Amino acid sequence: MQTSWLTIEQYANLSTQVQGAFIAPLPAFQILSITGPDSHKYLQGQSTCDLNQLTADNFLRGAHCDAKGKMWSIFHLFSAADTLHIIAFRDELSASTVQWKKFGVFSKVSFDASEGRFAVFGLGGPDVDKLVSQLGFTLPATDGMLSRCDDATLLKLASDHYLLVMPHAQAQQLMQTELPFAASSLWLKAHILHGLAYLEQPLIGEVVPQMLNLQAVNAISFTKGCYVGQETVARLKYRGGNxxxxxxxxxxxxxxxxxxxxxxxxxxxxxxxxxxxxxxxxxxxxxxxxxxxxxxxxxxxxxxxxxxxxxxxxxxxxxxxxx
CATH class of the missing domain: 2.40.30.160 (Elongation Factor Tu (Ef-tu); domain 3)
Structure with missing residues (x-):
């Protein structure tokens, strides 16, 4: 796999045999950056999470649905300055971006796929908190919180399970160090064991959020008000049927x-x-x-x-x- 921050040789040398804490490049996970005076309001009406709960110190897990409540994507969302950043698997991020851009023409909002700007890593394994500190981050207090170091952002998804986002130039420098780099499959195994899903192409537009347990991982707000697909999602909670x-x-x-x-x-x-x-x-x-x-x-x-x-x-x- 070739990216501007991860070479084919580096990717080929990544191993699943790393013992203890590890850091895994995740080139299949990408970033969409959203700016503009209407960005917060627009995303509030397009996602299951409540953007009014977003602060400088936390991130939100959410989903983007169609009018029938079927999901285009599951994502993690955080803010930096006046920009909203969405992390998701490439298939689902591409699907959501098409839909957001289609309806975003009616709002003051801009979208940047950021493939040339940000890299995504996954951290995990025993004693991963020591690795977090080694990278210069203060440990996030709880799941759902984040920490910043220079231009990089660390999201704590669950116990011993993190996402790290940084600019490409910083990622290139990081890949030159002697850190315990590992294959992405080690992080993906942990993601599965934490019961956290993402949408690959065959399931995009096929499932509602409760089918992937999003109500159990704080990815649905049932009090935020209207958003696309809300009628179906709310009906499944209050009337059953899923x-x-x-x-x-x-x-x-x-x-x-x-x-x-x-x-x-x-x-x-x-x-x-x-x-x-x-x-x-x-x-x-x-x-x-x-x-x-x-x-x-x-x-x-x-x-x-x-x-x-x-x-x-x-x-x-x-x-x-x-x-």
Missing amino acids: KRATYILQADTNELPVAGSDIELQLEDNWRRIGQVINAVNINNQLWLLALLPNDITPADTLRLKSEQSIMLQQLPLPYSLN
Whole structure:
């Protein structure tokens, strides 16, 4: 993978064998910068999170939906000076950017994809707080808070789980150091085990926020007022009707299924399609994935990944409550 801040050689040398704390370049995650006098108001009407809760010391997790409540993207949002910055996986960020630009012509708001300006890293692993301090950051007090150092911003997503955003020039310098750099799959595994999803192309425009547990990870405000898709999202909360949720599954296999791959449930001697893969990562023949399944699934149910190998899947506990 080639970017202006990460060379092919550097990317190829990244390893999954790093022990302890690590920092992983995430070239598949990108930044959209939004400016203009109407930027705050515009995003407030386009997202599930409440921008009135955004401060200089925190960030927001949210989603961008269409009029039917189906998601274009899941993102993390923070501010710097008069600019709003959105971090998301490239597929979903591209989808949301198209929609935001389409309707943004009616507001005083500008969009900059910033591919030439910012780099994204993921930090994690045991004793990652020491690595955070080594990089010059004050530790964010709690999940949802951020810390700044020069032109870089560190977001604490969960325990031992961070995103780091910095200008390309600073990222290039960072890649020349002797820090414990690791493959992105190590960070993505942690993201999955924290029950945090992102949208890859097959699921964009296909699922509502509650299907990916966004109500459980503080990504939906039910008090902020109107936004695109709010009617559907609010109805699912107050009237019920959502029958699906996201679960963590694990298997021993060398396969790496793509988003949208089928998951089947055993019913006596038969198998029935009941769900699909959201995100997956495979490290040393260990597969971890997030799956969209019926919300009455239990660890006692027998699940498999539909493939030539019929890979059996084990359900792992979520780190949060869905209730």
